[in-house]
Amino acid sequence: MAGYGSGRHGGRLTADASLRIDPGWVMRTKRAHEGSTTSGSLHWSCGDRPSDSIRYTAHISEPGSEWLELRFTRGSGEDAEQVLQQSHLCHTVPHYGGKRWWMMCLYRHVRVGKLYLPPGGDRFASRVGCRLGYQSQRCSARKAIRAAVPFATQAWRGRGVEAIPAPTEGTVAPNL
Secondary structure, eight states, X not given: OOOTTOSOOOOSOBGGGSEEXXXXXXXXXXXXXXXXXXXXXXXXEETTEXXXXXXXXXXXXXXXXXXXXXXXXXXXXXXXXXXXXXXXXXXXXXXXXXXXXXXXXXXXXXEESOEEEOTTOSSOBOTTTTTOBOGGGGSOHHHXXXXXXHHHHHHHTTTTOOOOOOOOTTOOOOOO
């Protein structure tokens, strides 16, 4: 059996701990409009406290040459650095209609759905470009199954199943 302090800990920074920009969310919330150039700011908070903010300009006035400009300050005091990043935007048309917006990662030159700025990072990039992991990669398979069981129980409640027992070691959770 494992002793005190054993198990997974440390490792990569996670995407959950990073600031992120999602072009689909920017379009859905009307912070940018097709056929125009729109400026504004995005703010993040940690609990009830403001955490960070950036200014952006979305240039979506010419089809085929859309891009997003990000401006933010890195550091503070005399060491403050003004950062300007520009990422090309593109879209795909899903079979069910509408548009799905993407950004180009400036480091890997691939189409991505979100750009991340990890704690202590200096530029926005894709999750892989920032070497970010997911929080779920830090917990063991057993803990991941136990975390999923309450949701599975809620999904089956009212269908003749009142509770799904927690899996024991060596068993596999039902595929719900």
